[in-house]
Amino acid sequence: MCKIKKINYLLMVVSVLLSCTPSSKPGDDEMIWLVTQPQVELHKTAITTIFFRHKPDKGSIKVISGNELDIDFNGSEIERGIKYDKANYYYEYEFTAGKLGKSATPVIEIKVNGNTYKSTPGLIEVVEKLKVDSNAIRMVLSSDKNQYKLGDTVLLSLDTYAKFVNYSRFTPDDLVKKGARDALFAIIAEGNVDYEVGIQGFKAYIDANFNVVNFDWNVNDVNKRMSTLENSVYIKNPIFTMKLIPKRKGQYTINSSRFDYKIYPYTDAFKEELLESDKALRTKNKIEVTSNQLNITVSL
Incomplete structure (x- = not known):
């Protein structure tokens, strides 16, 4: 079981992302995307960030059911917690990895100017022990x-x-x-x-x-x-x-x-x-x- 909670503090570290040039007809991945650590150590916490190219329409954010991380937040909570980093809007949450194996992150649905977009699910693998090596x-x-x-x-x-x-x-x-x-x-x-x-x-x-x-x-x-x-x-x-x-x-x-x-x-x-x-x-x-x-x- 993975417990999710909103992050209320700023980590004093430099975090690691790819810039994307918007097209004339932006696709879902250009409007909303998730960034998450590919592997997390068992019983440790890690951050996942939901990014929005533009601020979603008020009341439009939905957490689509069926996610594998047992998310306990909803669209209203995300909307209240959205921040801006001078390039994109974003919402951060952290979870505690409670069981070994691979799990998909939730799919988030939003509307921007009345158009609907969905995030592509990310994949997180929980492992016994993480190692830091030359490929890290x-x-x-x-x-x-x-x-x-x-x-x-x-x-x-x-x-x-x-x-x-x-x-x-x-x-x-x-x-x-x-x-x-x-x-x-x-x-x-x-x-x-x-x-x-x-x-x-x-x-x-x-x-x-x-x-x-x-x-x-x-x-x-x-x-x-x-x-x-x-x-x-x-x-x-x-x-x-x-x-x-x-x-x-x-x-x-x-x-x-x-x-x-x-x-x-x-x-x-x-x-x-x-x-x-x-x-x-x-x-x-x-x-x-x-x-x-x-x-x-x-x-x-």
Whole structure:
């Protein structure tokens, strides 16, 4: 049996999502979607978030019966608890995993401007023990194409793929020892783009070879989505996206991004670590993650 309750506090961690550009005729997944941890440890709690592209019509939210998590909330409760993260409306709930096996999250139905939309059910697997390994978090550096013509606009993005909802991202320890900023608020204050994207020499290289049209650093940690990477389910969250126009033809290489990630496998993990040793607080479930390198070709 899984117990559900609304979250009334803010977790002091960075959570992990994929941005979606609305089409002229938005589908259900562009209007309402769920983000949930793919696996949860038995008897531990985890967060599921329902996202809404637009605020649902008043009184239109319904929790469709037949869900496998024994949800004890309703549409009115969701409507009262909806918040806004500067990109989407959302509602969070946490549940305690009470039995082993896979369960589908509930289907939520809403109306926006009189049109009806339904969420796609997510799947949560409850396991005996969760492990944090090298696949817990991945980073992928990508572009919308591999080859461009001079004058084309390059869409460049760096995304986190995570198996866990809650984590914090830091500048790698070896760079901090050399004077780099570590915590997010310090990076924000300094405004160093190299630390924002995790690529040393990034700004100088981009400025030398491209004209920057737009740079969007996802400092507010919005636009999470469920996604698949190498046949495995992850929570995808953009770190940055940018639009570039090459200054000349040639072959260009964007170096790998590198960050340290501190992972909190369940809701209370962060609070529990505060009671442990300083070493555990710094190093427990901390991994270094390096993205791929990206090659771009520009021709006349």
